[in-house]
Amino acid sequence: MSYLHGYKAEEHERLENQANYLQEAIHETVDFSNRKSLLEIGCGTGAQGRVILEKFSELKYTGIDISTIQINKASKIFESIELKKRTSFKQITQNKFPLENNRFDSAFICWVLEHAKNPTQVIKETHRVLQKNAVLYVTEVYNRSFFLNTITPSILQYWNCYNEYQINNGGNPNIGIELGQILSNCGFKNISTKPLIIHVDKRNKKERFEALEYWRNLLLSAKQNLLTNNLIDQKLLANFKSDYEEIMKNEETIFFYSAIQMKCFK
Numbered sequence: 001m002s003y004l005h006g007y008k009a010e011e012h013e014r015l016e017n018q019a020n021y022l023q024e025a026i027h028e029t030v031d032f033s034n035r036k037s038l039l040e041i042g043c044g045t046g047a048q049g050r051v052i053l054e055k056f057s058e059l060k061y062t063g064i065d066i067s068t069i070q071i072n073k074a075s076k077i078f079e080s081i082e083l084k085k086r087t088s089f090k091q092i093t094q095n096k097f098p099l100e101n102n103r104f105d106s107a108f109i110c111w112v113l114e115h116a117k118n119p120t121q122v123i124k125e126t127h128r129v130l131q132k133n134a135v136l137y138v139t140e141v142y143n144r145s146f147f148l149n150t151i152t153p154s155i156l157q158y159w160n161c162y163n164e165y166q167i168n169n170g171g172n173p174n175i176g177i178e179l180g181q182i183l184s185n186c187g188f189k190n191i192s193t194k195p196l197i198i199h200v201d202k203r204n205k206k207e208r209f210e211a212l213e214y215w216r217n218l219l220l221s222a223k224q225n226l227l228t229n230n231l232i233d234q235k236l237l238a239n240f241k242s243d244y245e246e247i248m249k250n251e252e253t254i255f256f257y258s259a260i261q262m263k264c265f266k
């Protein structure tokens with residue numbers, strides 16, 4: 001089994017859209033002012049890194065990821081932009097960072113530990129390469145918080161398969177709720193939690209449309225892997241798509257989801 005979302009061109013586009021859609025929520029209170037060296041673990045195509053570098057002009061950025069495909073894409077994208085001078089990218093093997101101790105004064109992890117086979121080891125490595133008093137922000141999924149009042153059997157089945165795939169693949173779709181314990185076990189201090197809540201209904205139709213659209217793209221990014229591994233078939237996929245069209249049109253649809261962001265210090 002392979003990485004839930006896959007590494008196709010559409011996934012690069014989805015990560016860019018995701019970073020844009022959730023930018024305000026994720027980055028609102030993330031503060032790297034007075035920090036000089038940032039490590040992003042699981043940088044993907046660099047979508048979050050770009051937001052951070054644009055906001056904090058003093059920061060030098062190192063992005064690491066287990067995927068050569070992502071690292072190559074990220075390097076290529078940054079090649080053509082001014083921010084390139086402040087960045088470097090490195091491919092890593094699972095859970096081992098080729099970086100010396102106490103090197104960075106800040107770190108950022110976003111939507112990564114849910115895929116990691118050993119998230120504690122990733123956090124231990126992060127702790128090792130950070131300087132004393134360095135700040136770390138981690139943002140992760142908590143899929144049990146998902147609520148959709150107009151859900152249908154096909155959407156529910158697709159959602160369950162999506163989560164099952166991740167668990168079968170060694171990941172954890174509810175890692176967000178465990179972050180506090182993991183960070184604390186690895187020696188991080190002053191840990192604080194910020195829930196990132198999407199709660200939309202008929203009060204704001206535009207926001208509801210955007211949230212549902214975002215969610216659909218997220219779920220469909222896994223479709224090829226779910227099909228290949230026989231967790232879903234074409235019939236379920238077709239039903240999921242048509243039911244989803246209906247819930248998007250339904251006046252009464254309420255959608256809720258809460259991701260979890262943690263801030264802590266070494």
Ligand SMILES: C[S@@+](CC[C@H](N)C(=O)[O-])C[C@H]1O[C@@H](n2cnc3c(N)ncnc32)[C@H](O)[C@@H]1O
Pocket residue numbers: 003005015019041042043044045046047048064065066067070094095109110111112115116117122
């Ligand atoms: C959903 S993407 C998020 C990318 C980026 N953080 C963002 O928000 O745009 C998850 C990334 O984590 C990487 N990844 C998965 N497990 C990892 C691990 N153990 N260490 C480092 N990167 C990992 C994947 O290759 C993928 O690029």
